[in-house]
Amino acid sequence: MSDIVTKEQIRRPENLVYSKTKLLTDKALSYCPGCGHGTAHRILMEVIEELNAQEITIGIAPVGCSVLAYEFMNIDMQQAAHGRAPALATAVKRLMPEKIVFTYQGDGDLAAIGTAETIHACNRGENITIIFINNGIYGMTGGQMAPTTLPNMKASTCPYGRDVTTMGNPLRMTELVAQLPGVHFVTRQAVHTPSAVRKAKKALRKAFDLQKENKGLTFVEIVSNCNSGWKMTPVQSNKWMEENMFPFYPLGDIKVDGQLVK
Amino acid sequence: MKELKLMKGNEAVAEAAIRAGCDGYFGYPITPQSEIMEYLMYQDPQKTTGMVVLQAESEVAAINMVYGGASCGKKVMTSSSSPGISLKQEGISYIAGAELPCLIVNIVRGGPGLGTIQPSQSDYFQSTKGGGHGDYRLIVLAPSSVQEMADFAGLGFDLAFKYRNPVLILGDGVIGQMMEKVELDEFKPRWTEEEIRRNTPWSTMGKLNNRERNIITSLDLDSHKQEKHVAHLRDKYLEIEKNEVRYEEFQCEDAEYLIVAYGSSARISQKAVELARAKGIKVGLLRPITLFPFPKKPLLNYVGKIKGILTVEMSLGQMIEDVKLAVECKVKVEHFGRFGGIIPTPDEVVVALEKQIIGG
Numbered sequence A: 001m002s003d004i005v006t007k008e009q010i011r012r013p014e015n016l017v018y019s020k021t022k023l024l025t026d027k028a029l030s031y032c033p034g035c036g037h038g039t040a041h042r043i044l045m046e047v048i049e050e051l052n053a054q055e056i057t058i059g060i061a062p063v064g065c066s067v068l069a070y071e072f073m074n075i076d077m078q079q080a081a082h083g084r085a086p087a088l089a090t091a092v093k094r095l096m097p098e099k100i101v102f103t104y105q106g107d108g109d110l111a112a113i114g115t116a117e118t119i120h121a122c123n124r125g126e127n128i129t130i131i132f133i134n135n136g137i138y139g140m141t142g143g144q145m146a147p148t149t150l151p152n153m154k155a156s157t158c159p160y161g162r163d164v165t166t167m168g169n170p171l172r173m174t175e176l177v178a179q180l181p182g183v184h185f186v187t188r189q190a191v192h193t194p195s196a197v198r199k200a201k202k203a204l205r206k207a208f209d210l211q212k213e214n215k216g217l218t219f220v221e222i223v224s225n226c227n228s229g230w231k232m233t234p235v236q237s238n239k240w241m242e243e244n245m246f247p248f249y250p251l252g253d254i255k256v257d258g259q260l261v262k
Numbered sequence B: 001m002k003e004l005k006l007m008k009g010n011e012a013v014a015e016a017a018i019r020a021g022c023d024g025y026f027g028y029p030i031t032p033q034s035e036i037m038e039y040l041m042y043q044d045p046q047k048t049t050g051m052v053v054l055q056a057e058s059e060v061a062a063i064n065m066v067y068g069g070a071s072c073g074k075k076v077m078t079s080s081s082s083p084g085i086s087l088k089q090e091g092i093s094y095i096a097g098a099e100l101p102c103l104i105v106n107i108v109r110g111g112p113g114l115g116t117i118q119p120s121q122s123d124y125f126q127s128t129k130g131g132g133h134g135d136y137r138l139i140v141l142a143p144s145s146v147q148e149m150a151d152f153a154g155l156g157f158d159l160a161f162k163y164r165n166p167v168l169i170l171g172d173g174v175i176g177q178m179m180e181k182v183e184l185d186e187f188k189p190r191w192t193e194e195e196i197r198r199n200t201p202w203s204t205m206g207k208l209n210n211r212e213r214n215i216i217t218s219l220d221l222d223s224h225k226q227e228k229h230v231a232h233l234r235d236k237y238l239e240i241e242k243n244e245v246r247y248e249e250f251q252c253e254d255a256e257y258l259i260v261a262y263g264s265s266a267r268i269s270q271k272a273v274e275l276a277r278a279k280g281i282k283v284g285l286l287r288p289i290t291l292f293p294f295p296k297k298p299l300l301n302y303v304g305k306i307k308g309i310l311t312v313e314m315s316l317g318q319m320i321e322d323v324k325l326a327v328e329c330k331v332k333v334e335h336f337g338r339f340g341g342i343i344p345t346p347d348e349v350v351v352a353l354e355k356q357i358i359g360g
């Protein structure tokens, strides 16, 4: 019996190599197992913790699967109407320029119903950070076509695949907003592998550092999976994402220091 | 020191908002209320009181900016006219659901649709019955003078914060555009961050270590909790109905007939009362100042004392429904209105009174 290691024996300070950031609550995530939202939440809150900015950060949650982000993020948060998060964030930052303000939005929220609010907040160069989770589909409402759905990709409202001649082409919002002078830093990341997570976290850190320096709008897209909506296992969905989403939505910086990359 | 000025209604509400310590205005141009944002931009209060003034990309964005600002415990406002107010309804519903204070000004023009840019009172239902989706009420103030446009900015913010509820100033093109003498309050300083944290412990200004995080939301996926929340809203609205009814009576003491009218219609009706009295008709005017809460009891008190009520509105007849409910249909109530941007004359009102109420 004595060679069975107990929990208490393992949980010694010298054995602890990682702990959950205090900026995530203990509430169990409402996301499907394997979904990228949870990882994105974690690195976002780790960055706010590293910046020691819990007391001055205000987050805006969207309508979408991450509508309950405020249940998990241990900071003051507001829950916007579908697509309107950048409008809320605009006011919060204008009224309290010394705070750190971010929105966290899905692709339906940001690139369909909220297109106007997104583009105009970007164009005004609001000094906020927009975090854009692009999973190519409407997750929350059950897998309908999003503006970002790939050509021929199936979704519940395009069961035969997205026909671009009648349903339009996928919208690359990130490239679009990168064109606007008010936008200072634009990058596209992913969170499906440890190295991608590290890079994405660095990108978030950079975005918030730039916000603190009042550089203008910073925009971080995270290409993510929706294994439920795509009707795949988490592993299959990550593979499918690499093979199909990344060629259309290539990872990397798009605008740095106010200059388009390439 | 109070200050006396000659101003348009639209300018008066803007100036009074600055003086009331307003933190932010977010709007989108539309006739007949564009002077509100123009006046604010010209005054540039960011340089004096620190008030933010921002032209949004749409009314939808503007009301959601108000939502974000109100969530921080800031005194924020927007203004628009009918088509723009329709666009704001989703945001207003969220603000009411999340129980946030804010000030909304609607300088009504004739509808439906793009309608006309001329004055109207056809947004009464939308203003007093909710307007957007869900069970909620706004506190609705109906100014009938430029002075009241100014006074209701401060009063509006006070009521909004007292009840954590959006307040709507329901004016119309006449009130917004006409010039009158107005006495302006002294400048009240804007709240500091410490004051906001003290006055609005629910606000999202950043989670300090000594408290739990604050969340502003209108969502509750648990229907039992949502039912409780809506019941709480109902109790709040009942409280508002108990405490905040405001109205004015004119020549009502010996009245055999009553005109009920608000806003510019009340101004016209006041003249009509004078004309009718000169002809020997004993008529008085009751002017609701709050449309929600509606002066139900004061109206009910007239049952048994008067022979009939004429409501005068620049619409097909919307407030008349509240008047009939208030008097429990125990008195004859008739509507007279012009609409589509036409303003009734006092003479027309007297004729309507004689035909529909006295002769009818």
Ligand SMILES: Cc1ncc(C[n+]2csc(CCOP(=O)(O)OP(=O)(O)O)c2C)c(N)n1
Pocket: A063, A064, A065, A066, A082, A105, A106, A107, A108, A109, A110, A133, A135, A137, A138, A139, A140, A141, A146, A226
């Ligand atoms: C005004 C309005 N229209 C529609 C909806 C329904 N709705 C909720 S979430 C959603 C789509 C969310 O998709 P996305 O933004 O891509 O986020 P995801 O769930 O995929 O993370 C829709 C259409 C709503 N809540 N409000």
Ligand code: SF4
Pocket: A030, A031, A032, A034, A035, A036, A037, A065, A135, A139, A140, A225, A226, A227, A228, A229
């Ligand atoms: S539906 Fe999709 S986006 Fe939503 S939690 Fe599940 S996997 Fe994630």
